[in-house]
Amino acid sequence: MKRKILVWDIENAGVGKFRFRDPHICLAREHQEDFDVDIIENPPIQNKDFISKYSILVLQASLLINEVLFKQLEDLKKNGLKVVLDLDDYWRLPVHHPLYRRMENDWKVMVSRFNVADVILTTTTNLAKEIAVYNKNVKIVPNAVNTREGQFTPQPIPSKRVRIGWAGGSSHLQDLKELRGLVNKFYASSKDEVQFLMAGFNNEVKDVVNGQVTTVKRPEVWMQAEMVFTYNYNNLDENYVHYLLNPRDGEYPGCDDKFYKRIWTKPIHEYATVYNEFDIALAPLEVTKFNSMKSQLKLIEAGFHKKPLIASQVFPYQIDGIHGKNIFLVEDKKAHKDWFKYAKMLVGSEQMRIDMGEALYETVKDKYNLSNVTQKRAQIYKSL
Secondary structure (H helix, E strand, C coil): EEEEEEEECCCCCHHHHHHHHHHHHHHHHHHCEEEEEEECCCCCCHHHHHHCCCCEEEHHHHHHHHHHHHHHHHHHHHHCCCEEEECCCCCCCCCCCHHHHHHHHHHHHHHHHHHHCCCCECCCCCHHHHCCCCCCCEEEEECEEECHHHHHHCCCCCCCCEEEEEECCHHHHHHHHCCCCCCHHHHHHHHHCHHHHHHHHCCCCEEECCCEEEEECCHHHHHHHHHHHHHHHCCCHHHHHHHCCCCCCCCCCCHHHHCEEHHHHHHHCCCHHHHHCCCEEECCCCCCCHCCCCHHHHHHHHHHHCEEEEECCCHHHHCCCCEEECCCEEEHHHHHHHHHHHHHHCCCCCHHHHHHHHHHHHHHHHCEHHHHHHHHHHHHHHCC
């Protein structure tokens, strides 16, 4: 008999894609003999006729903060519904995170309700250990790449410069500060040979309370992030600086041959195409407990694009990263010199870039293939 699964979809682009939509679309396609899957945003679970059709409900753990929803889940469990929570980030956020104030008030409520779940899914052993304090039935199902998506098929765009790129969201401003002078060292030594790229820039600001999105003239967080890649806008000509300081969507003429290039944010089904413009990828993370609980998604993305990666020596990148073999890992105490040291090595050797990119690809291609990872998810759901 098929199990009918209801997946509570969420708006968050990255989490919604990698933890809810993609895995369950794959589950429905490749395990259709065992599961029927509906993926719905804000499903009417209070409607008894509606919810009675399902045997498993999958939802994000942070929704437990809502007391009305929590009480509904308790009642539904009495009628036999199995509850699967998914959690991919640690609940104690750093003070500079945009959601810090909200979660600092709510995290204790959330974790106290973890026991409503029949199983909690998460991304890594580090986070699983923290969750197990509140609910011992926790399983690791890592983030994975849907190889059917064209954005994860490498289609490198040639350039006469060696391009060093970073892609991410505005909450990573503090992490970018780990690069500590990397850009200025390259400007002093190789300004005509390299290019720095920052992908993800946008001028839309989302209110963390009501979710409302507004367009602003100067997105301050992104401008501060851009300062890291331009050394406070000092390494660029006057006209280009004027363009950057007055953000408008669209590329500056001739930016492909500039020392720095801004790449505006792309839709979630296209964002990984930015790796086609990278020759070297960067993944800086500040050494914090919060970051030690994160997943290795940046390593996975770079690996599927066969790009050499330089990353902070923080847990998620040590899961699969072997320093000097498939990645370069930067110790925090040596960050002031080692970001430049490893980037310089890669800039100077095309063969090294190819070899390390291929090694990283071999590391991730089977382990983080969505189809393979979905096999484990299917087994967990069957066990319920």
